Amino acid sequence: MKYEFQKIEKKWREKWAKANTFATNQKPEVSKAYVLEMFPYPSGNMHMGHVRNFTIGDVLARYLKMKGYCVLHPFGWDAFGLPAENAAIKSGVHPAAWTRDNIRMFRESAQRLGWSYDWNRELSTAHPGYYKWTQWIFLKMFEKGLAYRKNAAVNWCPQCGTVLANEQVIDGGCWRCQSPVTIRQLEQWFLKITAYAEELLRDMETLTGWPERVKIMQKNWIGKSEGVELDFEIIKLHERVSVFTTRPDTIFGVTYLVFSPDHPWVDLMVKGTQYEEKIEEFRARRPSTRENMKEGMFIGEYARNLFNNECIPIWVADYVVAEYGTGVVMGVPAHDQRDFEFALAHNLPIRVVITPREELLQPECMTRAFLDEGVMVNSGDFTNIPSLEGKERVADYAEEKGIGRRKVNYRLRDWLISRQRYWGCPIPILYCPHCGIVPVPEEDLPVLLPEKVQITGEGNPLEKVPEFIHASCPKCGASARRETDTLDTFVDSSWYFLRYATGNRDDMILSPEDMKYWLPVDCYIGGIEHAILHLLYSRFFTKFLADIGLVHIREPFQNLLTQGMVTLGGAVMSKSRGNVVEPGETMEKYGADSLRLFVLFAAPPEKDLEWSHRGIEGLHRFLHRLWRLVIDHRNLFFAPLPPESEEAYSIRKYLHKTIQGVTVDIRDRMHLNTAISKMMELVNFLTEKESELTVRVGIHQAYREALDTLIRLLTPFAPFISEELWEMTGHTGFVSEAPFPVVDARFLKEEMVTYVVQINGKVRDQFGVEAGLDEERVKEIALSLEKIQKWTRGKTIDRVLVIPDKMVSIVVR
RNA sequence: GCCGGGAUGGCGGAACAGGUAGACGCGAGGGACUUAAAAUCCCUUUCCCGAAAGGGAGUGCCGGUUCGAUUCCGGCUCCCGGCACCA
Numbered sequence: 001m002k003y004e005f006q007k008i009e010k011k012w013r014e015k016w017a018k019a020n021t022f023a024t025n026q027k028p029e030v031s032k033a034y035v036l037e038m039f040p041y042p043s044g045n046m047h048m049g050h051v052r053n054f055t056i057g058d059v060l061a062r063y064l065k066m067k068g069y070c071v072l073h074p075f076g077w078d079a080f081g082l083p084a085e086n087a088a089i090k091s092g093v094h095p096a097a098w099t100r101d102n103i104r105m106f107r108e109s110a111q112r113l114g115w116s117y118d119w120n121r122e123l124s125t126a127h128p129g130y131y132k133w134t135q136w137i138f139l140k141m142f143e144k145g146l147a148y149r150k151n152a153a154v155n156w157c158p159q160c161g162t163v164l165a166n167e168q169v170i171d172g173g174c175w176r177c178q179s180p181v182t183i184r185q186l187e188q189w190f191l192k193i194t195a196y197a198e199e200l201l202r203d204m205e206t207l208t209g210w211p212e213r214v215k216i217m218q219k220n221w222i223g224k225s226e227g228v229e230l231d232f233e234i235i236k237l238h239e240r241v242s243v244f245t246t247r248p249d250t251i252f253g254v255t256y257l258v259f260s261p262d263h264p265w266v267d268l269m270v271k272g273t274q275y276e277e278k279i280e281e282f283r284a285r286r287p288s289t290r291e292n293m294k295e296g297m298f299i300g301e302y303a304r305n306l307f308n309n310e311c312i313p314i315w316v317a318d319y320v321v322a323e324y325g326t327g328v329v330m331g332v333p334a335h336d337q338r339d340f341e342f343a344l345a346h347n348l349p350i351r352v353v354i355t356p357r358e359e360l361l362q363p364e365c366m367t368r369a370f371l372d373e374g375v376m377v378n379s380g381d382f383t384n385i386p387s388l389e390g391k392e393r394v395a396d397y398a399e400e401k402g403i404g405r406r407k408v409n410y411r412l413r414d415w416l417i418s419r420q421r422y423w424g425c426p427i428p429i430l431y432c433p434h435c436g437i438v439p440v441p442e443e444d445l446p447v448l449l450p451e452k453v454q455i456t457g458e459g460n461p462l463e464k465v466p467e468f469i470h471a472s473c474p475k476c477g478a479s480a481r482r483e484t485d486t487l488d489t490f491v492d493s494s495w496y497f498l499r500y501a502t503g504n505r506d507d508m509i510l511s512p513e514d515m516k517y518w519l520p521v522d523c524y525i526g527g528i529e530h531a532i533l534h535l536l537y538s539r540f541f542t543k544f545l546a547d548i549g550l551v552h553i554r555e556p557f558q559n560l561l562t563q564g565m566v567t568l569g570g571a572v573m574s575k576s577r578g579n580v581v582e583p584g585e586t587m588e589k590y591g592a593d594s595l596r597l598f599v600l601f602a603a604p605p606e607k608d609l610e611w612s613h614r615g616i617e618g619l620h621r622f623l624h625r626l627w628r629l630v631i632d633h634r635n636l637f638f639a640p641l642p643p644e645s646e647e648a649y650s651i652r653k654y655l656h657k658t659i660q661g662v663t664v665d666i667r668d669r670m671h672l673n674t675a676i677s678k679m680m681e682l683v684n685f686l687t688e689k690e691s692e693l694t695v696r697v698g699i700h701q702a703y704r705e706a707l708d709t710l711i712r713l714l715t716p717f718a719p720f721i722s723e724e725l726w727e728m729t730g731h732t733g734f735v736s737e738a739p740f741p742v743v744d745a746r747f748l749k750e751e752m753v754t755y756v757v758q759i760n761g762k763v764r765d766q767f768g769v770e771a772g773l774d775e776e777r778v779k780e781i782a783l784s785l786e787k788i789q790k791w792t793r794g795k796t797i798d799r800v801l802v803i804p805d806k807m808v809s810i811v812v813r
Numbered sequence: 814g815c816c817g818g819g820a821u822g823g824c825g826g827a828a829c830a831g832g833u834a835g836a837c838g839c840g841a842g843g844g845a846c847u848u849a850a851a852a853u854c855c856c857u858u859u860c861c862c863g864a865a866a867g868g869g870a871g872u873g874c875c876g877g878u879u880c881g882a883u884u885c886c887g888g889c890u891c892c893c894g895g896c897a898c899c900a
Binding site: 217 | 818826828832880893894900
């Protein structure tokens with residue numbers, strides 16, 4: 001009987017669908033498991049990265065189901081986004097149709113791969129029934145002051161024709177198309193993620209199931225910095241301006257003040273002076289992208305240092321970021337490397353105010369800024385105070401005198417969510433000439449995205465849809481204009497994992513009962529590229545939804561698995577590189593089970609996986625060998641078997657060692673590659689034992705049980721062949737619903753152990769004895785071994801160490 | 814520059830708690846079956862010396878701790894990733 005994988009896989013695919021095998025069960029008395037893989041953007045065909053991602057999750061979901069958990073394992077589509085619109089520009093297909101077709105193709109592949117999703121819960125972010133609630137959340141945030149509009153310098157991608165969030169600028173380029181990002185001054189919608197900066201940082205400590213590197217990336221991104229704001233007086237304006245510094249101990253070393261060129265006071269200070277024109281020139285000269293520059297100019301104005309009443313020149317420079325701190329920095333060339341370089345370039349004085357204990361620093365001799373701790377000098381009443389203590393003393397003094405205050409700053413900026421694109425969720429806002437910004441009333445949701453649009457690639461298509469733009473103000477009835485920007489698609493995906501738990505219901509966004517039961521997500525699996533973007537946004541949304549009482553959790557993802565990429569020739573598979581291996585073709589040739597096994601076996605989940613055509617053949621061969629092994633011994637399942645003899649013990653032992661290993665690999669380590677290798681070893685072992693079956697009838701029962709168990713162990717990994725073999729061996733029902741094998745600890749006990757004997761750290765011999773033998777006896781045996789005697793003859797034995805049941809270590813001279 | 818992570822046979826990788834390094838798979842070599850090939854099965858496969866028995870070296874490099882180090886500590890080299898004027 002041949003292993004006809006195509007036929008088998010089709011058969012079980014249909015049976016599962018018909019029986020609704022993977023529909024979600026929600027029983028309060030049973031433990032739950034929520035397994036989730038990051039939902040895909042449906043951009044054409046499924047690629048190997050998807051295959052890997054969803055197969056890893058599927059093994060876990062199937063394993064937990066067999067373990068008796070109520071499992072939530074849903075699937076959906078991150079369906080809004082730019083590629084759909086670009087396709088429309090290129091080929092004239094409507095984004096909705098393009099997306100629908102892609103989803104259909106993707107879903108077909110997904111079902112071919114045998115992923116155990118509950119398709120009843122399938123959702124799409126582009127469906128009005130979903131984005132209605134995305135808009136609803138936006139309105140709630142607006143209500144709480146967390147969604148707001150402001151004019152700011154924003155990142156602009158000329159290629160995509162839209163603005164981008166900070167998180168979406170990678171190496172100065174667009175995260176999607178890599179084009180260099182330029183800066184534009186625009187009025188846009190933002191979400192106040194910074195209101196949660198401290199909590200997002202603090203709660204990271206509770207994320208014990210997250211990879212350390214993801215947490216570090218988020219921590220760096222949030223970028224907490226504790227320091228002091230110190231005031232300076234601007235002479236002519238008679239106004240005080242604050243600077244943020246983490247080094248208040250260097251306040252006496254300030255030799256100039258620097259404003260960001262975008263600081264609003266700069267214009268006030270230069271108004272009517274010779275510098276007014278020069279500033280304009282300076283701003284115009286600035287590069288349009290964020291580059292490392294050290295340009296600056298004096299603006300003819302001075303400020304007073306309130307600590308020593310000294311007057312210092314005011315400069316503007318492009319190394320000061322307008323959006324961070326106060327947009328003004330005190331220049332301390334002696335103790336800050338950037339200030340040092342700036343001072344050298346523009347001939348500004350360098351004054352040492354912190355010096356190492358053993359020597360006195362001379363500014364002329366410095367080749368770089370002195371950043372270490374030391375003792376304060378030239379610092380008025382603070383002279384001779386150690387710099388570390390000085391930090392606190394200066395801060396205390398500033399607070400006492402009302403010329404400064406302790407301050408915490410974050411690198412994290414508010415999330416820019418406006419997008420000047422069509423294929424996204426409309427922002428539910430109206431602009432009324434009388435009432436200003438007016439939210440769309442809840443009962444008018446969803447604000448539907450119009451279907452009839454002209455997509456040309458020139459500007460936002462929504463601006464050319466009069467019936468969309470024209471609306472009346474819900475407050476005063478006047479003719480109002482509708483917001484034409486759509487939401488960043490990362491907004492759509494920041495709460496989908498909550499929606500899955502409640503299903504696609506119309507009457508409410510999330511049901512408290514479902515939230516309580518299913519959340520948090522027990523295991524979330526996806527690519528490392530979302531370490532900041534999606535994972536940070538989702539944490540933010542969860543915290544907000546908790547604050548308005550919709551969920552009881554403040555962190556959505558208990559455990560996180562960041563899986564590596566699939567490469568060919570060392571590079572990520574991509575159409576432009578032409579190194580794509582199509583999952584469809586691969587399944588045609590080897591079947592879904594072989595493909596699943598290969599992507600699981602070739603590397604541990606978190607590492608990159610190099611595709612290998614030969615490699616998948618190896619896994620395909622494994623399935624053939626397994627098939628033959630079970631089919632050849634089918635008769636064991638259909639005949640009464642003789643009583644078991646002592647000889648069966650070794651089979652049971654090997655079997656239970658395998659169950660133990662596979663279980664630990666899935667449950668505790670997610671080392672799915674080694675789990676598979678352990679099943680391969682069991683197949684090899686049983687193949688070796690085959691010849692004994694004819695002469696030793698006493699092992700028949702154990703052998704049958706080994707085959708039966710093997711099929712169940714393999715089910716989460718290769719479900720199709722497992723179902724078929726399960727049926728062929730006379731079982732009824734789905735093996736997908738059968739209990740996962742359980743270890744019998746009696747068979748794990750070793751009664752014979754092998755001792756390795758080392759002499760001076762080198763292995764010289766070994767011997768077998770019963771386990772737990774007392775040490776003295778073990779020593780005796782070890783020393784009496786012929787090979788050991790050869791090595792110890794004529795030498796002095798210094799010591800003999802016994803590691804119970806493992807090793808004897810002898811030290812000789 | 815700062816912060817992470819990594820380096821193990823020809824290749825992907827294993828060694829979970831400091832205890833026989835190289836499981837499992839791929840590739841390669843040899844053999845069986847076959848008219849022949851494919852498929853399948855069996856044997857060998859870290860390197861060096863040796864006919865073998867056996868011996869020596871070996872987990873990026875240098876050193877340390879230890880009876881014993883791929884594993885722990887210190888110092889380097891190279892690779893990969895994140896952040897990058899954040900005051």
